[in-house]
Amino acid sequence: MSQDRLIEIETGILAKNDLYAQANRARLAERSILAVNLVSSPGSGKTTLLCKTIEALGGQPLGVIEGDQQTQNDADRIRATGARAVQVNTGKGCHLDGHMVGHAMDHLDLAPGSLLFIENVGNLVCPAAFDLGEDGKVAILSVTEGEDKPLKYPDMFTAARLAILNKIDLAPHCDVDLDLYEANLRRVNPGIEILRLSARTGEGMADWIDWLRAQLADKSAPEAAE
Template identity: 60%
Template sequence: MCTTCGCGLSQIRINNKPMRIQRQSHQSLTYRPLRPSPAQNHEPIKDPASNPLKAKNPGRRDHQTSETRMIKIERDILAENNRYATQNRHYFSAHRIFALNLLSSPGSGKTTLLVQTIQMLRNLYPIAVIEGDQQTDHDATRIRATGAPAVQINTGKGCHLDAAMIDRALQQMHIENNSVLFIENVGNLVCPASFDLGEAHKVIILSVTEGEDKPLKYPDMFQAADLLLLNKCDLLPHLTFDTGLAIEYAHRINPSLPVIQISATHGSGMTAWLEWIEACRRATAGALRQ
């Protein structure tokens, strides 16, 4: 139904089984990923003068009639997603799981990077993977071939993973304590930026076969990220990609964003990436102990 990216009223599947929807109050709405939130204390506004909207927008409430009343809500639109994200984060800390949310456009080499990373890390920590794609379980199959457990979330026509999907995926997996959990988000440089999944860090992967101005074109994602992996650097001799310019643009959006140049297929830069994982894993564990 979405004319831009195809987001639509569709069914979410986890390991090819439909994700259970908690409540469907209207049959016409088949896409209801969130369940009702716990009771909130909504204050009825009796005195119009106490309504913050009145002060901010004098004259804009002309259509309010004597039959209607104003109710103050004051809630984040993503409150429900954020509640699930907090729940996921508590689960991760209770089991000392270090979770990374991997974000990129399609075709940046995320799955190849993951396969290589798992092969290099698997003797150090237990690894688990949640794969997000609109359709197919090809990526989860590639991950499982490494021996790491993987759950595939198919978002149908949805363009991002949300925290409730991760909650359901976690219920279907057994993740060992002290694991590193990689969540490979749907390939998309826009929508996943807004949805906290409960991860410790967001990692953005940009490949040198894309334009160096991607950080300027998709600033929200680069703003939200904690690490930029510049992938496919083995191809640089064949391309006109200006690495310095790409990093400069990324730093305009997010000046403190660390950048690691890698080639997942050739292995260059992979050690720096694994060191970053280890340093952040220790820092997250240290923060928990305090």
């Protein structure tokens, strides 16, 4: 297939996705629902962080859309916390898209003022290109992945509003330079916010919860935030 034809197909797919994403965004805005799209490589700790986050948020109404190629594992882990979750299996697909998220939202039927977490398929490439209608992408990097990852996968870290450096409890055991992680994140995205955290020990969780609560407050009173 020629390069021109490939570009034409990819542009068509993204344009169609953008329409679904716009519809999702409008539905979420109508109900003042904050949607956060968690993106990362496989195993960085998205589901672990979500389970701890749900616990820490207490009575906050929320729902979770879980994206994985196969299995119900992550939705089961979320449901074990008492929260509602819908699992989307993408099969051969390497990312969630706007259409899938729209259908999953139908199943969750979230109340006004809710928080919607979308855990994307573990992949540092494709989820960067697909708008789901979310308010923001949060990129999670675990300290074992290597300080150069923001430089190797810049699209993901450019698209993200916040980067979470997770598994900092492991930092003393793996010769990692956390400042270099942060410098590389800022090289690709000077405006990115960064939090250091351990979903296992809870260190740094309070800042993440504060960040979420601030986003929720902005969403329910957008004029005041401007």
